[in-house]
Amino acid sequence: MARKVDDLGRIVLPVEMRRMFGIQPGDELHIAVDGACILLHKPQAGCVFCAGVEGLATYRDKLVCRSCARDLLGLDRVAGGSQPQISESQGDLVDPPLGDVELGGNSR
Numbered sequence: 001m002a003r004k005v006d007d008l009g010r011i012v013l014p015v016e017m018r019r020m021f022g023i024q025p026g027d028e029l030h031i032a033v034d035g036a037c038i039l040l041h042k043p044q045a046g047c048v049f050c051a052g053v054e055g056l057a058t059y060r061d062k063l064v065c066r067s068c069a070r071d072l073l074g075l076d077r078v079a080g081g082s083q084p085q086i087s088e089s090q091g092d093l094v095d096p097p098l099g100d101v102e103l104g105g106n107s108r
Contacts, residue, residue: 013040 003011013023021042023029030041046053047065055066064072 001014003014005011017023023042028043030043032039032041044063045051046063047056047068048062049068050065052065052067056063057066057069058064059069
């Protein structure tokens with residue numbers, strides 16, 4: 001797919017791409033260079049699961065809030081995983097940074 005650059009250096013992102021990436025009018029896009037490629041990246045503003053903005057930590061390049069991280073750790077136990085029970089005194093385990101905590105055993 002090709003688009004022409006106008007006199008002000010602008011291009012129009014096709015509606016299919018805007019829908020695919022959830023890009024709305026007024027959204028911020030980060031622009032970066034990788035070798036000979038120009039990259040556009042829509043920054044994530046909240047938790048990937050609930051869109052919350054409190055208590056966020058980065059896990060595998062995604063933002064996850066403390067509440068969803070706790071829920072995910074609980075789901076791992078219910079599904080037969082070997083994740084230990086987390087007590088309130090261990091609550092820092094799911095506070096930023098999440099580090100090596102496995103959330104649900106998904107290998108994405």
